[in-house]
Amino acid sequence: MPALRALAPGADPAPPLSILMVASEAVPYAKTGGLADVVGALPGALARLGHHVTLVMPRYREVGTVGTARHHLELGLDGRRLEVGLVEVEVADRYQVVFLDCDALYDREGLYGHAGIEHSDNAVRYGALCHAACEYGQQLEVPPSVVHAHDWQAALVPVLLRTRYAADPAWRRVPVVLTIHNLAYQGLFPPDTMRVLDLPASLFSLEGLEYWNQVSFLKGGINFADAITTVSPTYAREILTPERGEGFDGILTQRRDRLRGIVNGIDGAVWDPCSDPLLPASYSAADVGPKREVKRAVLDRFGLPSDDLSLTRPLVAMVSRMIDQKGLDLICEARVELMALPVSWVILGTGEPRHEAMWRALAVAHPERVGARIGFDEPLAHLIEGGADLFLMPSRFEPCGLNQMYSMRYGTVPVVRATGGLADTVRDVESTTGPGTGFVFDDYTASAMLAALHEALATFGDRPRWAAIQHAGMTQDFSWTASAAAYVHEYRNAIERRQRAGAGRGE
Numbered sequence: 001m002p003a004l005r006a007l008a009p010g011a012d013p014a015p016p017l018s019i020l021m022v023a024s025e026a027v028p029y030a031k032t033g034g035l036a037d038v039v040g041a042l043p044g045a046l047a048r049l050g051h052h053v054t055l056v057m058p059r060y061r062e063v064g065t066v067g068t069a070r071h072h073l074e075l076g077l078d079g080r081r082l083e084v085g086l087v088e089v090e091v092a093d094r095y096q097v098v099f100l101d102c103d104a105l106y107d108r109e110g111l112y113g114h115a116g117i118e119h120s121d122n123a124v125r126y127g128a129l130c131h132a133a134c135e136y137g138q139q140l141e142v143p144p145s146v147v148h149a150h151d152w153q154a155a156l157v158p159v160l161l162r163t164r165y166a167a168d169p170a171w172r173r174v175p176v177v178l179t180i181h182n183l184a185y186q187g188l189f190p191p192d193t194m195r196v197l198d199l200p201a202s203l204f205s206l207e208g209l210e211y212w213n214q215v216s217f218l219k220g221g222i223n224f225a226d227a228i229t230t231v232s233p234t235y236a237r238e239i240l241t242p243e244r245g246e247g248f249d250g251i252l253t254q255r256r257d258r259l260r261g262i263v264n265g266i267d268g269a270v271w272d273p274c275s276d277p278l279l280p281a282s283y284s285a286a287d288v289g290p291k292r293e294v295k296r297a298v299l300d301r302f303g304l305p306s307d308d309l310s311l312t313r314p315l316v317a318m319v320s321r322m323i324d325q326k327g328l329d330l331i332c333e334a335r336v337e338l339m340a341l342p343v344s345w346v347i348l349g350t351g352e353p354r355h356e357a358m359w360r361a362l363a364v365a366h367p368e369r370v371g372a373r374i375g376f377d378e379p380l381a382h383l384i385e386g387g388a389d390l391f392l393m394p395s396r397f398e399p400c401g402l403n404q405m406y407s408m409r410y411g412t413v414p415v416v417r418a419t420g421g422l423a424d425t426v427r428d429v430e431s432t433t434g435p436g437t438g439f440v441f442d443d444y445t446a447s448a449m450l451a452a453l454h455e456a457l458a459t460f461g462d463r464p465r466w467a468a469i470q471h472a473g474m475t476q477d478f479s480w481t482a483s484a485a486a487y488v489h490e491y492r493n494a495i496e497r498r499q500r501a502g503a504g505r506g507e
Contacts, residue, residue, distance in 0.1 A: 016050045016051050017052070017488065017491055017492075018051070018054075019043075019046060019051055019052065019053045019144060019145065019146055019148055019491065020054050020147045020148070021039070021042075021043060021056070021149075022055075022056050022057075022147065022149045022157050023055065023057055023149075024057060024111065024112075024126060024129065024154065025111060027040030027041070029060075029063045030060045030062055030111055034181065034264070034400065035150060035182075037264075037267075038150075038231070038264050039057075040267075041266070041267045042265075042487065043055055043091075044091075044095055045480035045484035046095075046487070047092060047093060047094035047095040049481075049488065052094045052095075053096075054095075054096050055098065056097075056098045056100065056132070058105070058125070059099035059100060059101045059102075059106055060106045060108075060111055061106070061107045063099065066087055066089050066097075067089055068087065069085025069087050069101050070086070070087075070088065071085070071086040071088075072084065072085050073086065073132055073136070075128055077198060078121070078197075082102060082104065083102070084100050084101065084102045084128065086100065086132075086136060087099040100132050102128065105124065106125065116353075122189075123187075123197065123215070124196060126154070126156070126217065127193075129153060129154065130155075130156035130160060131156075131197075133147075133154070134161060134164070137171075137174075138168065138170075145491070146176070146177060147161065148177045148487075148491070149178050150178075150179050150181065151180065151181050151218070152186055152216075152221070153217070154178075156197070156217050156220060156221065158176035158220070158221050158224040158226070159199075159209065161174065161176055161224075162224045163200065163203065173498060173499065175226035175494035175497065176225050176226055176227075176494075177487075178221045178225035179228075179230065180222075180230045180231075180239075180399075181231055181399060182399050183218075183230075183246045183248060184246050184325070186216050186218040186219065186246070187215075188216050190214065190215070191213060191215060193215040194215060207223060208223060209223075218248075219248065222248070222252065222255060226494040226498055227493065227497070228252075228255060228258050229487070229490055230259070231262065231264050231400035232261045232263045232400045232420050232421035234261065234423045234424050235261055235420040235421060237261070238419070239252055240256060240259075262486045263400060263421055264402060264483060265478055265479050265480030265483040266480070268409075268478075268480075271382075271406050273409070276382055279294050279297075280293055281294055283411070284474070285411070285475050288474075291386065291387065291411055292311060294383065295315055295387040295388070296387075297383060297387060298315065298317075298386075298388065299315070299344065299346075299387075301371075301380065302346050302371025302372075304346075304369065304370075304371050313342060313344050314342070314344070314390060314460050315345075315388045315390070316343045316344070316346075316388065316390045316453075317348075317385075317388035317391050317392070318345075318348070318349065319381045319384055319385070319391075320393070320403070321349055321351045322349050322350060322355035323351045325397060325398075326393070326394075327394030328351070328352070330444070330445070330446045330449050331358075331394070332354075334449060334450055335362060338453075339362065339366055339369075341453065341454075345362075345366075345369060345370045346371045346372075346384055347372045347373065348373045348375070348380055348381060349374070350375055350376060385406045385407055388412045389412065390412065390413050390415055390453075390456055391403060391407035391415070392414075392453070393416040393417070394415075394416070394417050394444075396417075397419050397420055398417075399421060400421030400425075401421045401425070404422055404425055407473070408426070408438070408473030408478070409473070409476075409478065410474075411471075411473065411474050413466070413473065414426050414473075415438065415439045415449075415456050416438060416439070416440055416441075417440070417441055417444060417448075418440050418442050425476075425478070427440075429455075429469060434472075435468065435472035436469055437469065437473040437476060438473065439452045439453075439455055
């Protein structure tokens with residue numbers, strides 16, 4: 001292991017760890033949602049604490065050319081031999097990405113599907129990711145200290161390490177941490193997937209991967225991981241209940257001693273109104289005045305009136321997948337009342353056709369006050385966060401959520417439902433535990449959402465109080481430093497747990 005350079009303030013004083021991370025997406029290479037933001041930021045935060053991180057992920061078409069494969073693996077899957085190139089890219093000190101180069105699996109439109117239809121061979125594509133990550137790790141001169149797998153796409157990694165590689169004395173001592181970013185996505189495939197992925201039939205069991213006569217990557221990962229994390233403490237509690245457990249509450253309850261919630265951080269270098277190059281004006285908690293010019297730019301971008309009178313009207317924003325989980329069914333139910341509010345709306349996102357059509361229709365019916373952009377546009381998302389006054393997140397459930405943290409950092413006050421990470425990160429204005437940072441409602445009903453919006457709009461007219469809420473949100477610390485340190489704590493616990501297990505076997 002190379003000699004360490006000086007560490008950042010707050011670096012872990014204990015001996016550095018070597019972390020092999022496995023995930024299906026990461027910013028800036030490939031993204032469909034918050035998973036990519038987390039995997040894109042966490043390795044750098046761990047590296048700044050002094051640890052060494054190698055991330056293994058596919059080289060999708062959208063990644064483009066990132067280098068030349070210097071090493072190759074051969075995988076026997078789906079009755080064929082697949083050659084996978086390993087392209088190693090040094091991202092930063094102590095952090096590298098290894099891209100799996102296999103056009104047959106990853107050179108296509110869409111990461112997981114296209115035009116609303118999932119790729120039919122996703123079991124093979126992400127089974128290959130897991131197999132290749134394990135093979136790569138086994139070939140390292142020194143095994144990693146810990147393996148960290150993210151979501152169902154990487155959840156076969158703990159299964160493989162505890163079965164196929166169990167006879168390898170070096171691998172046997174390496175623990176696996178599995179992070180569940182959203183329990184609703186479980187990697188479900190037909191029973192024949194066991195044969196396709198060269199997995200022993202004995203694993204198709206209640207204690208293995210079988211879930212209602214299907215193969216579940218995620219269930220396998222939960223059963224075989226040394227530690228299980230999810231992306232907020234509240235969500236960790238919620239998924240133990242039938243209401244939020246997505247059918248896995250019993251499985252998770254059996255392993256609750258290994259389960260912990262760690263709130264995601266945000267990349268403060270990327271999301272900073274003081275230095276964001278995607279904003280037409282910079283501002284800070286000490287001076288939010290220039291935010292008005294960003295608001296004007298947002299209105300102009302959506303073709304809405306941006307005169308001085310229009311700038312005094314509250315601007316409510318959503319940047320979201322347009323699905324029921326995100327509260328779009330509440331929006332649909334309350335659309336008449338919402339359009340009667342004295343506000344302007346800007347919406348960015350994609351999702352279910354019925355929700356996309358609803359926002360398009362509202363924009364046509366209210367061209368002076370509603371702007372809707374169907375699609376994904378990262379620069380526009382920054383502009384919206386910077387220019388909006390309120391950010392609406394009425395989620396049915398939200399494992400962590402990032403937009404509420406982006407919003408607070410940009411002085412855009414969130415209106416959220418008290419669920420998952422939203423409950424853990426937004427403090428209601430009526431809180432007695434500290435200054436309020438947003439407006440929080442409990443019941444998943446249109447009336448509760450409307451009541452919170454009415455309260456927010458009434459408060460918007462009280463400029464000193466509104467400024468205090470903005471300042472409280474902008475001065476919160478949502479950096480990755482604390483979250484990365486919490487992951488290191490889990491890594492070290494998992495290492496100790498596996499060492500104890502090895503000692504019990506006399507290793």
